[in-house]
Amino acid sequence: MIGKGACMSTAERKAIDRALARHADVLEKTRRARAEMTPEEDAAITADALNDPDNPPIDDDAEFMSWDEARARLLGRTQVALELDVVERFRRAGDDWQERIDALLREAAPAE
Numbered sequence: 001m002i003g004k005g006a007c008m009s010t011a012e013r014k015a016i017d018r019a020l021a022r023h024a025d026v027l028e029k030t031r032r033a034r035a036e037m038t039p040e041e042d043a044a045i046t047a048d049a050l051n052d053p054d055n056p057p058i059d060d061d062a063e064f065m066s067w068d069e070a071r072a073r074l075l076g077r078t079q080v081a082l083e084l085d086v087v088e089r090f091r092r093a094g095d096d097w098q099e100r101i102d103a104l105l106r107e108a109a110p111a112e
């Protein structure tokens with residue numbers, strides 16, 4: 001990766017320019033293909049997608065979550081803002097500080 005203030009060679013600049021031009025070309029071809037698509041073609045593509053359980057179409061009302069949210073759900077964890085001095089006191093008391101905070105929060109949480 002090229003850092004701030006780093007010099008690029010002419011070959012590197014040309015390679016980047018070519019990649020950007022290819023990207024712009026692909027975007028333009030995609031835009032044109034969508035604009036030229038007939039309702040029948042769109043219906044056929046949608047029907048195929050509906051029959052593919054691994055690749056369903058995304059509707060306009062789809063809601064997406066951030067990678068952090070998805071990761072937290074997969075791991076069964078979340079982030080909580082705590083005062084730094086409180087966290088430091090728990091850390092100094094042992095490596096199981098997160099488990100101890102979790103146990104205290106669980107005990108203090110209202111019953112379901």
